[in-house]
Amino acid sequence: MAASFAIHSRHTSAALPSNFPCFVTMAASFATLLHVLFLVWLLPATFSLSFFFFKAESISNVSCYEKDKQALLTLKRGLTDHEHVLSSWSDHKDCCIWDGVLCDKKIGRVTELNLNYSRLGGEISGSLLQLEHLNYLDLSGNDFNCTPIPTFLGSMYNLTHLDLSSANVCGLIPHQLGNLSSLRYLSLGNNSDLYVDNLRWMSGLSAIQHLDLNSADLHIEVDWLQIMSFDMYAFYVQNVQLGPKGNEMEYKENLKLVRLIDLSSNNLSGSIPAEISNLSELRFLNLSRNHLMGKIPEKIGSMKELESVDLSRNHLSGEIPPSMSNLTFLSLLDLSYNNLSGRIPSSTQLQSFDALRYIGNPQLCGDPLPKSCTIEEQSLNRSPTGSVEDDSKTSSFYIGMGVGFATGFWAICGALFFNRTWRHAYFRFADEIKDWIYVTTMIKMNLLEKLRVCLNK
CATH class of the missing domain: 1.20.5 (Single alpha-helices involved in coiled-coils or other helix-helix interfaces)
Structure with a gap:
């Protein structure tokens, strides 16, 4: 019996490869790992699916609130619809599936109305006041035939987004809009006949982040920038006239979180205030096509986030501040057609722009312009204040x-x-650390060597 068992054992060992135990152990470990991972995945997946089907079942029967439907139908009756974009607005259909309408699926109330660029006209009905949960209203790109902005919009307190740009609305911008304390986005741009008699109502827009008054007539209000004591993401004002110097701005307090300022193509005069360098979050600055004089602020290089600067077609003079070489994120720079002089500061960033960005400044020299600087011009730029401060x-x-x-x-x-x-104590600690590193390294190397031998068999 012993002989038989020995013979059987020899035949078995001869039939199996020498590294068979290693593969068996590795396969068992891998199978256990897969099993654990499957169980870990299965539990949250089952819970998520159950929750999804429960929620889907609970909201599938929620339909449009009848009061909201009737308010939208009243709005439709006051509008002219040349392109039939409101053809889906029918009393026989759920208003939550109408074109341009978005509802809260939990309660069936209308929350968004997006009818931009739909060639709509006519009258904006006061029935919108019945949409008590409306927070997003976009009627931009339509043609309301120079009708005034409805004053009742100032009573829609849940609005966070209001866009009437390029909608051919005219007349006085209603003060009632200042009641919209939740409004974050207000765009009234590209309506050429809008005007204001004052902007004190803007102090009520405590949540505003984006304000577009492009083409509005603001020249009556001389203290407009002091009134805007809120933080904005973007600020667009064009084709306006500002008041006298000294009443222009208090940048640090009023606009400290602005990311974009576009004041191009205005009748701005005077100098660029040095306080503009306090706008540490500013990314885009466009003051082109004005009548600005004086020097570029010396500390403009401290505005590290700037990506675009356009100061072209003004009457700026003096040298380009050396600190501008610190603007490492700058992807667009235009200083053309001013009265700048001296050498263009040396930096990888400033020399990377085309010479066209500097032309129109006869006294400016240095790369990338073809005009080389004379010894006198170089000496004037040898010890600039900004460079001394940085050094x-x-x-x-x-x-x-x-x-x-x-x-x-x-x-x-x-x-x-x-x-x-x-x-x-120090040397004892050092010895212990050295021993620990040595032992740990040798153990790891032995394990790797065993694994390599196991895989090569």
Whole structure:
């Protein structure tokens, strides 16, 4: 019996490869891992599917609120629909599936109305007031035949988005819009006959982030920028006249979080306030095609987020501030057609722009312009204030770093030298760390070697 068992064992071992136990162990471990991962995935997947079907079943029967439907039908009757974009607005259909209408699926109330560029005309009905949950209203790109902006819009307190741009609305911008304290986006641009008698109502727009009054007539209001004491993401005003110098702006407090300022093609005069450099979040600055004079603010380079600067076609003079070389994110720069002089500061960024961005400045020289700087022009640019300040800050930083390192190093060495207990503890700790690293490294190398031998068999 023993002989038979031995013969059977020899035949079995001969039939199996020598590294068979390694593969068996690895296969078992892999199968266990897959099993655990499957269980981990199965539980949340089952819960998610159950929740989804429960929610789908609970909201599938929610239809349009009847009061909202009738309000929209009244609005439709006051509008002229040349393109029949409102053909789906029927009393026999659920208003939540009408074109341009979006509802809250939980309660069936209309929350968004998007009818932009639909060639609509006629009258904007006051029935919109019945849409108590409406927060988004876009009627831009239509033609309301120079009718005034309805004053009742100022009573739609849930609005966060109101767009009447390019809608051919005219007349006085109603003060009642200042009641919309939740409004984040207001666009009334490209309506050539809009005007204001004052802008004090804007102080009520405490949540505004995007304001577009392009082409509106604001020249009556001379203190308009002081009134806007809120934070905006984007600020577009064009074709306006500002008041006298001294009443223009308090940038730091009123517009500190603005990302975009476009004041191009105005009758702006005076100098660019130095306080504009406090707009640390500004990314796009366009003051082109005005009558601005004086120098470019010396600290404009501190506006690190700037991506686009257009100061072209003004009457700016003096040198280009050396700090502009710090604007590493700058992808567009246009300083053409001013009275700038001196050498263009050297930096990878400023020299990367085409010479057309600097033309129209006869006294400007240096790369990328074909005009080379004379010795006199180079000497004028040799020690600019901004460069001296930057060099001073850099030197102070390295001196402080060197002093700090030396102080810390000798403090530690002195403590170890004069205190025997600390010295012994330090060297004991160093020995333990060295031993731990050595042992850990050898264990890992042995494991890798065993695995390599196992796979090669």
